[in-house]
Amino acid sequence: MSNQAEDIFNFTATSDECIKCGKCIPVCTIHNVNADEVTSPRGFIDLLGEYQRGNLDLDKQAKDIFESCFLCTNCVDVCPNSLPTDMVIEEVRADIADKYGIAWFKRAFFTLLRYRWLMDIMMKLGFVFKTCGFKQESKAGGMRARFNLPILKADRLLPSLSKTSFLNKYPSTINRDGARRVAIFIGCLANYNYTGIGDSLVDVLKELNIEIFIPKKQKCCSAPAYFTGDFYTVETLTKQNIEYFESFFEDIEAMIIPEATCSAMIKHDWEIFFKNRGMDDWAARAKKLNKKIFMATEWLYKETELKAILDERDIRFEESITYHDACHAKKVQGIEREPRELLKSNYEIKEMSDPNRCCGFGGVTIQSEKFHLAQAAGKPKAAMIEQSGAQIVSAECSACRMQISNSLYQNGVDVEFKNPIELIDKALKERKSD
Ligand code: SF4
Numbered sequence: 001m002s003n004q005a006e007d008i009f010n011f012t013a014t015s016d017e018c019i020k021c022g023k024c025i026p027v028c029t030i031h032n033v034n035a036d037e038v039t040s041p042r043g044f045i046d047l048l049g050e051y052q053r054g055n056l057d058l059d060k061q062a063k064d065i066f067e068s069c070f071l072c073t074n075c076v077d078v079c080p081n082s083l084p085t086d087m088v089i090e091e092v093r094a095d096i097a098d099k100y101g102i103a104w105f106k107r108a109f110f111t112l113l114r115y116r117w118l119m120d121i122m123m124k125l126g127f128v129f130k131t132c133g134f135k136q137e138s139k140a141g142g143m144r145a146r147f148n149l150p151i152l153k154a155d156r157l158l159p160s161l162s163k164t165s166f167l168n169k170y171p172s173t174i175n176r177d178g179a180r181r182v183a184i185f186i187g188c189l190a191n192y193n194y195t196g197i198g199d200s201l202v203d204v205l206k207e208l209n210i211e212i213f214i215p216k217k218q219k220c221c222s223a224p225a226y227f228t229g230d231f232y233t234v235e236t237l238t239k240q241n242i243e244y245f246e247s248f249f250e251d252i253e254a255m256i257i258p259e260a261t262c263s264a265m266i267k268h269d270w271e272i273f274f275k276n277r278g279m280d281d282w283a284a285r286a287k288k289l290n291k292k293i294f295m296a297t298e299w300l301y302k303e304t305e306l307k308a309i310l311d312e313r314d315i316r317f318e319e320s321i322t323y324h325d326a327c328h329a330k331k332v333q334g335i336e337r338e339p340r341e342l343l344k345s346n347y348e349i350k351e352m353s354d355p356n357r358c359c360g361f362g363g364v365t366i367q368s369e370k371f372h373l374a375q376a377a378g379k380p381k382a383a384m385i386e387q388s389g390a391q392i393v394s395a396e397c398s399a400c401r402m403q404i405s406n407s408l409y410q411n412g413v414d415v416e417f418k419n420p421i422e423l424i425d426k427a428l429k430e431r432k433s434d
């Protein structure tokens with residue numbers, strides 16, 4: 001993801017525009033864990049240029065290199081020419097998928113994303129059988145894996161499954177007579193795993209007397225498939241979502257999303273995806289929706305009285321928070337101030353040394369086939385969270401939550417992860433119990 005979408009199929013032009021200044025290298029997540037020129041933004045761009053000129057085969061080694069980028073956008077942020085390294089890598093991953101196919105477990109996962117009813121059944125089965133394999137629930141809200149699955153390393157913290165998904169738990173409309181009306185897009189991890197986020201968002205909106213619409217037919221935003229090069233799944237899910245959103249967008253003030261990756265995908269990448277494929281009509285439809293799509297803390301901070309309400313309550317919690325800037329929140333959407341402003345009404349914020357450093361989630365391929373890279377990238381993040389001295393780490397992103405919770409667990413750091421919406425909800429409820 002980047003702010004530059006022009007001509008991303010022209011890898012040679014991107015390569016020619018790279019002035020080799022190297023500004024991107026110190027901030028590159030993969031280069032920081034694998035200090036080799038080929039795994040740096042400058043190296044990726046160079047190789048892509050050679051690939052398009054016909055001088056480089058897309059062989060297994062090249063595949064391995066292009067699949068090691070975390071798509072964190074750190075490079076785009078600092079590049080003087082704003083070269084869209086992340087986006088050209090997303091494009092070449094589609095070529096890789098065409099040439100090599102997509103691993104069976106990823107295809108199975110993306111099929112589940114396309115069929116929500118099937119995903120619901122699988123998640124219910126997962127909940128029923130989870131005690132067979134996942135025994136120890138951690139403070140971070142996950143389950144420690146205690147046996148070897150083919151694609152998951154043992155002794156790894158995975159998010160636990162909820163008995164009932166967020167979308168199946170609530171009616172379509174809540175607080176019917178509220179003065180204003182917003183829709184919630186929940187995201188897959190918050191729908192099936194971290195369901196406390198949606199519960200908290202509902203309670204915060206109720207407290208503000210806002211009518212809540214929960215669009216039951218919403219599908220995955222398609223980010224996991226996009227980052228893996230499965231563009232068939234991206235096109236299918238995106239078109240279904242756009243048609244569905246159009247059916248109710250006139251009747252809502254906003255659609256709010258407590259998830260940075262989903263929000264960035266919907267608001268930023270849907271339009272670019274269609275534009276780059278010459279589907280201008282779909283790109284225009286995606287763009288039209290954008291005006292009403294916000295990250296949850298952004299909308300609550302800018303468009304409601306929530307900040308004043310939290311200030312008035314005059315509650316100070318003993319636990320302090322360190323805030324992690326999810327790549328898809330700060331770098332793609334410019335959201336960093338809003339969650340902090342809301343949280344600092346009731347909590348002390350102890351900034352970690354580099355809140356902007358990528359947590360190392362990296363997407364489906366890195367979390368499965370290249371998990372050692374996620375572990376390496378997660379270690380310094382865990383260390384800076386510990387050094388902050390805070391008891392809670394927060395970010396508005398469940399992919400970061402999954403990665404950071406595991407990094408904390410594997411590095412023995414006793415800090416809890418919470419979405420800012422959960423912490424705000426706690427502050428609102430604290431007053432009621434006084
Ligand atoms: S997106 Fe991140 S990991 Fe990939 S090249 Fe850029 S800085 Fe490096």
Ligand code: SF4
Pocket residue numbers: 017018019020021022023024025041042045075078079080081082083
């Ligand atoms: S910052 Fe941009 S121009 Fe400079 S080396 Fe990196 S990709 Fe090339």
